[in-house]
Each structure stands twice: as C-alpha cells, then as structure tokens.
Amino acid sequence: MTRLTRDAAWLAVRAIRAAPGRFCVLSAALGVALGLPLITWQAGSQAGEALRQRASATPVVLGAPGDTFDLVFGALYFRPGSGPPLHWSVVEQARSLDLVLAPLHVRHRADGVPVVGTSPEYFELRGLEASAGRLPTMLGEVVVGARVARERGLVPGHTLRADVSVLHDLSGEAPLTLAVTGVLASAGTADDRAIFTDVRTAWALDGSLHGHAAVEEEQALPGGSSEDHLRASGAVVPADPVVGGTQDFHLHGDLDDQPLTAVLAFPESQAAHDLLLDRAATVPGLRAVRPGPVVDELLAVGHRVRDGLLLFLGLMAGAMVALVGLVLSLGRRLRRQEAGLLVRLGSHPDLLPAMHALESLLLLAVGLAVAAVLTLAARAALAEVLS
Amino acid sequence: MSAVRLLDLRVRHPGSGFQLALPRWSLQRGDRVALQGPSGCGKSTLLAVLAGVMAAERGEIWVDGVAVHELSAGQRAAFRRQHIGQVLPGEALVPWLSVADNVVLPYRLGPGLDWDPEAPVRAQALLDRLGLGDHGHRRPEGLSTGERQRVSVARALITRPAVLLADEPTSALDPGTARAVLAAIEHASDSDGTTAIVVTHDPAVAAALPQQAFLPAMAEPLP
Numbered sequence: 001m002t003r004l005t006r007d008a009a010w011l012a013v014r015a016i017r018a019a020p021g022r023f024c025v026l027s028a029a030l031g032v033a034l035g036l037p038l039i040t041w042q043a044g045s046q047a048g049e050a051l052r053q054r055a056s057a058t059p060v061v062l063g064a065p066g067d068t069f070d071l072v073f074g075a076l077y078f079r080p081g082s083g084p085p086l087h088w089s090v091v092e093q094a095r096s097l098d099l100v101l102a103p104l105h106v107r108h109r110a111d112g113v114p115v116v117g118t119s120p121e122y123f124e125l126r127g128l129e130a131s132a133g134r135l136p137t138m139l140g141e142v143v144v145g146a147r148v149a150r151e152r153g154l155v156p157g158h159t160l161r162a163d164v165s166v167l168h169d170l171s172g173e174a175p176l177t178l179a180v181t182g183v184l185a186s187a188g189t190a191d192d193r194a195i196f197t198d199v200r201t202a203w204a205l206d207g208s209l210h211g212h213a214a215v216e217e218e219q220a221l222p223g224g225s226s227e228d229h230l231r232a233s234g235a236v237v238p239a240d241p242v243v244g245g246t247q248d249f250h251l252h253g254d255l256d257d258q259p260l261t262a263v264l265a266f267p268e269s270q271a272a273h274d275l276l277l278d279r280a281a282t283v284p285g286l287r288a289v290r291p292g293p294v295v296d297e298l299l300a301v302g303h304r305v306r307d308g309l310l311l312f313l314g315l316m317a318g319a320m321v322a323l324v325g326l327v328l329s330l331g332r333r334l335r336r337q338e339a340g341l342l343v344r345l346g347s348h349p350d351l352l353p354a355m356h357a358l359e360s361l362l363l364l365a366v367g368l369a370v371a372a373v374l375t376l377a378a379r380a381a382l383a384e385v386l387s
Numbered sequence: 388m389s390a391v392r393l394l395d396l397r398v399r400h401p402g403s404g405f406q407l408a409l410p411r412w413s414l415q416r417g418d419r420v421a422l423q424g425p426s427g428c429g430k431s432t433l434l435a436v437l438a439g440v441m442a443a444e445r446g447e448i449w450v451d452g453v454a455v456h457e458l459s460a461g462q463r464a465a466f467r468r469q470h471i472g473q474v475l476p477g478e479a480l481v482p483w484l485s486v487a488d489n490v491v492l493p494y495r496l497g498p499g500l501d502w503d504p505e506a507p508v509r510a511q512a513l514l515d516r517l518g519l520g521d522h523g524h525r526r527p528e529g530l531s532t533g534e535r536q537r538v539s540v541a542r543a544l545i546t547r548p549a550v551l552l553a554d555e556p557t558s559a560l561d562p563g564t565a566r567a568v569l570a571a572i573e574h575a576s577d578s579d580g581t582t583a584i585v586v587t588h589d590p591a592v593a594a595a596l597p598q599q600a601f602l603p604a605m606a607e608p609l610p
Contacts, residue, residue: 003498010495018483018526338481344440346467348497349460 008354015359022331026324027363031370033320037313038371039378044306046379048299050386054189055291057126060276062090062263065287072294075262077190078106078114085259090286092256094265097279098272100125102264105202110160110178113148115195117202123184125266128191132156133182135196139204142178142197146186154180160195162205176205188383199260206259208252324367328360388452389413390550390582391437396446398429398436407432409446409606416549417576419583421593424602430586431476433602434552437584438471439463451549465499472548472581474539474556480527487523490514490541506545513541516571518564532559540568547579554586562591569595 001009016023054076063071066083074081091103102125105117122128123135133156135143144154154160157180164175178197186192203209265288267273280288332339339352391414398407407429414420422430435441436448439455440463448455451470458466467473472493480489490510494502503509514520517537527535536559543551551572557565569592575581587593 007495007497014488015483338483341475341479341481342492342496343464344438344475345473345493346464346469346471346496348468348499349464351497 027366030367035371035374089256117199130182131185472543474553
C-alpha cells in the first residue's frame with residue numbers, strides 16, 4: 001500500500017465513522033438492490049434444478065386421464081389430485097411388463113402432513129432408508145419423513161391420528177390411529193415432508209378396508225339380539241388402533257377397484273420403457289407421462305417470467321447505483337469547504353480523489369457483502385422450502 | 388540563511404484586482420513577528436503567497452531555503468506539508484475528525500512528510516499546553532470558537548514547521564488563553580527554531596511578540 005493510499009484510507013475510514021448511519025443505509029440499499037437480481041436468479045436456478053432432479057429420478061408416471069401437471073406434481077410432491085382415481089387393476093396389468101412399480105395413494109393427512117400409501121418398492125427406488133426404527137410392515141404402521149419427525153418431535157413408538165376430512169359421514173373414512181415405526185433419513189426432497197404407509201392402510205383410511213372391534217353386550221342394538229347372538233353396527237365401533245387387530249380387517253369391494261392417485265413406473269430397460277408408453281396409449285382410462293418434459297415445459301415458462309423479472313430488477317439496481325452515486329456526489333459538494341481546507345494545508349493533489357474513491361469502494365464492498373449474505377440466506381431458506 | 392526572504396514581490400489578486408508590491412523583507416530562524424496593518428492591506432494575501440497557496444506575479448520568495456516562486460502547484464503543496472504550519476481564520480477544522488485527529492492531520496496529507504510515531508504524544512502535549520488536554524476525543528462541533536482556534540494552533544505546530552503563518556490566532560480568545568497561545572508559539576520558536584509570522588489587530592498580542600511589522604510601511608506604493 002502506498003503512502004498516498006494509506007493516508008486516503010485513514011481519512012476515508014474516519015469520514016465513514018463520522019456518519020455511520022448514512023453509510024449503513026446506503027450500503028444496505030445498494031446490497032438489497034444488487035442482491036434482489038442475484039436472489040431471483042439463484043432461486044430460479046435452484047428451484048429448477050430441484051424440480052429437474054426429482055423429475056429425472058422418476059421415469060414414468062401412470063395416472064388416469066386429466067390434467068398432466070396435476071398428475072406429475074401430485075405424484076412427485078404428494079399433492080392430492082383433482083382428477084379421477086386410477087385403480088389397482090392397472091398395477092396388476094402392468095406387472096407383466098419388465099417394470100418396477102410403486103403405487104401412490106395421496107388423499108389423507110395426519111397432523112396436516114400428507115399420508116402417502118405406497119409399497120416397499122417406493123423406498124427402494126427412491127433410495128430411502130430408516131435412520132431410526134424400521135419401515136412399515138403391517139397395517140396401521142407408518143414411517144415419517146425426516147423433516148416431519150424433526151418438526152413434530154416424532155420417534156418410533158409414537159402414534160399419529162389421521163385427520164378427518166368428512167365429519168358427517170359415519171360410514172365413510174375412519175380417523176385411525178397410526179403407529180410410527182420409523183423415521184426416514186433426510187433425502188433433501190419432498191419425501192422429507194411426508195408420512196409413508198402401506199397402500200392398504202391408505203385404503204383403511206378411505207374406509208374401504210376396515211375391521212370391527214369385539215362387540216360387548218351393552219353395545220348391542222335394541223331388537224334382533226338373542227342369547228347367542230348380538231346385533232351391533234360395526235360402523236360405530238371401528239377397530240382402532242389397527243395394529244393388533246389386523247386379523248379382523250377385511251376389504252369391502254374388489255381389490256382391483258381400489259383407488260390410487262398414481263403409479264410410479266421404473267422400466268428396467270429402454271424396451272420396457274417404450275413398451276409401457278405404447279401400451280398405455282391403447283388402454284382406456286390410463287395415461288403414461290414422462291415427468292421430465294412436463295417439468296421442462298413448466299420451467300420454460302418460469303424462466304421467461306424470471307428473465308423478465310431479472311430485467312426489471314437489473315434496471316432497479318442500476319437506478320439504485322445511480323442514486324447512491326448522486327448521494328455521494330452531493331455529499332462531496334457539501335464537504336467542499338473541508339476539501340478546500342485540506343488543499344490549503346498542502347494535501348497531495350491525488351489525496352482527495354483517492355479518498356473519495358476508497359469511500360465509494362468501501363460502500364460498494366459492503367453493499368456486495370450484504371448482497372452476498374442475502375443471497376446465501378435466500379439459498380439456505382429455499383433449500384429448506386424445496387426439501 | 389534567512390528563514391524568509393522576499394525580493395521585489397508583486398502580487399495581483401485575480402478576483403478583486405488587489406495588488407501588493409513588497410520590495411524586500413527577510414526574517415531569520417526563530418524570529419517572531421507581529422504583522423499588522425489595516426483591513427485589506429494584504430496581510431492574508433502575503434501569508435497565502437508565503438505558503439505557496441497563491442502565486443506571485445513576479446519576484447522571489449525564499450522560505451527555509453526553498454525558492455517557492457520556482458515551484459509548480461503540486462510542488463508548492465508538498466512544500467506546504469514539509470515546511471509550513473498554518474493557523475487559518477474561520478472554521479478551519481475538519482468536522483468529521485476528532486480533535487486529536489485534526490491535530491495530526493498534516494501527517495496524513497500524502498507523501499513528503501513522514502509519519503512521526505511520536506506525533507500523537509506531541510499532539511497531546513500541545514493540547515495540554517493550550518488547555519485542551521481532555522478534548523482529544525471530541526469532534527469540532529462540540530467546541531467553542533476559541534477552542535477550535537486553539538486546536539488550529541496545535542495542528543499548525545505539530546510538524547515543528549520551519550515557518551508558522553498564523554492569521555489572527557487569538558481573535559476569539561480571552562487574554563489569558565491568548566497568552567497561552569503565544570507561549571506555545573514562543574516554545575516552538577525556542578525549541579524548534581520556528582519562525583512565526585502572526586497577523587493580528589490586537590495591540591496587546593502585537594506587543595507580546597519581539598518584532599512588529601506594519602505592512603503598509605513595508606509595501607511599495609502602487610499607481
């Protein structure tokens with residue numbers, strides 16, 4: 001550092017220290033103005049990357065005809081679809097192909113968290129393992145995602161109560177108690193924010209698969225009972241919790257007709273992949289969708305919106321930089337008398353310009369640091385939201 | 388060698404058209420002179436010329452052995468840093484520097500005058516001598532006019548200059564404090580050989596200095 005730079009820095013630091021409020025406001029304004037375009041760009045890229053990764057990890061989604069976006073995002077991010085359900089028979093039919101299938105039933109919630117009915121293949125295909133306890137093996141058992149467990153303090157051995165969505169239908173879905181048998185290791189995906197169970201438990205939550213608790217004499221319906229026979233309504237005495245009474249559980253209706261939200265298909269070869277898409281096109285009431293192109297289509301729209309926003313924010317940042325420059329320039333005009341004093345005392349001709357340049361550089365450096373901190377904070381927050 | 392020597396000096400003020408002609412003037416090292424004269428006779432102009440702030444139309448200006456009249460504007464700035472201490476009239480402190488930083492400011496004006504590690508200690512001693520010993524951390528806005536004037540004197544003496552040019556250094560001071568300022572100047576003159584030119588309208592201050600100069604008497608009448 002030259003002597004001139006050292007002296008200019010000595011003066012610049014003291015000038016800043018004399019008006020810290022002005023410096024903080026200007027650098028914060030600069031930081032926000034520069035940070036917003038960075039955050040927007042970062043958020044777009046990060047969200048796009050997360051969506052692409054999730055989509056590319058899922059070769060094909062099978063579903064009933066309806067909205068494509070609804071089907072894909074419902075299957076990838078466990079959002080209940082608005083379209084008609086798919087039936088279990090599809091899974092049975094597709095088993096003849098060279099595929100690994102993971103059925104999804106996303107209709108219920110427990111404590112506000114989606115309860116995903118699926119099969120053990122889902123955990124295997126997504127690479128999900130229990131970090132505590134074990135995966136569900138029996139009716140009424142669930143494994144919870146890492147984030148759900150962290151936020152609600154759930155550990156194996158705890159229980160959850162399924163949310164009731166229809167209060168007035170006594171013969172409909174039953175709010176069962178679900179036993180937490182395990183907690184999944186964090187995957188940094190939507191799997192961290194869900195509760196997983198066997199698809200039969202999801203049907204039990206639908207009310208189509210249920211059990212009856214033993215009926216005691218005092219629960220008998222009036223009339224129709226004899227010495228060796230009690231008449232009681234199973235609907236008013238549903239078996240809950242499920243665990244421990246599974247031998248009494250039975251399905252109402254045909255297994256093939258049981259509903260699913262979607263089926264994730266993982267063809268084991270390109271031939272199987274092509275064959276699946278080909279067959280699906282000929283089966284009425286079935287649709288096979290590759291999530292990758294659907295997500296790309298959505299991202300293309302998103303990127304156009306992002307680019308427009310970036311242009312706008314870039315202009316705003318430029319205007320803010322110009323405004324800060326104007327404030328600095330006016331500040332220097334106000335300090336003209338002091339500048340004259342320094343010249344009168346014999347300051348080097350380059351001292352004042354160097355001091356002003358250092359003041360501006362410090363302001364810019366702090367502004368950029370603020371922008372960097374905001375971007376990193378936004379990145380961390382978005383990673384949390386996207387997981 | 389004279390500390391200050393002027394020969395056939397002629398200065399024309401560009402704004403007002405004021406002219407000053409001084410055929411000859413010289414001062415020795417350690418001299419302390421009260422420069423007097425009515426308002427507008429050119430006392431401040433003469434100090435500005437000696438400091439190299441204003442260029443002469445013609446003539447020779449020698450200060451501490453330096454031919455000021457031969458220097459460029461940039462060289463005159465370096466000359467001021469190295470050889471001259473100035474007490475300027477009016478609000479002559481940097482408001483965003485503390486009193487202590489204002490005093491050591493001449494060491495922070497660029498190359499030519501090396502930083503003296505003893506400067507802060509000397510600054511405190513000067514402030515003590517001028518009755519401002521506990522004001523070092525304060526900002527000029529919190530000081531009275533007289534206190535600011537004394538800080539200005541401390542700043543002018545901090546570099547142990549060859550020549551001190553003081554323009555009305557006691558104008559806002561009570562007699563007691565004015566005596567303290569003059570004592571500080573005398574101390575600099577005795578210990579460092581500083582030549583002091585003090586512009587004053589106060590006869591008491593003028594009488595307290597060993598030499599007096601009356602500018603209209605020194606100057607050459609102009610047509």
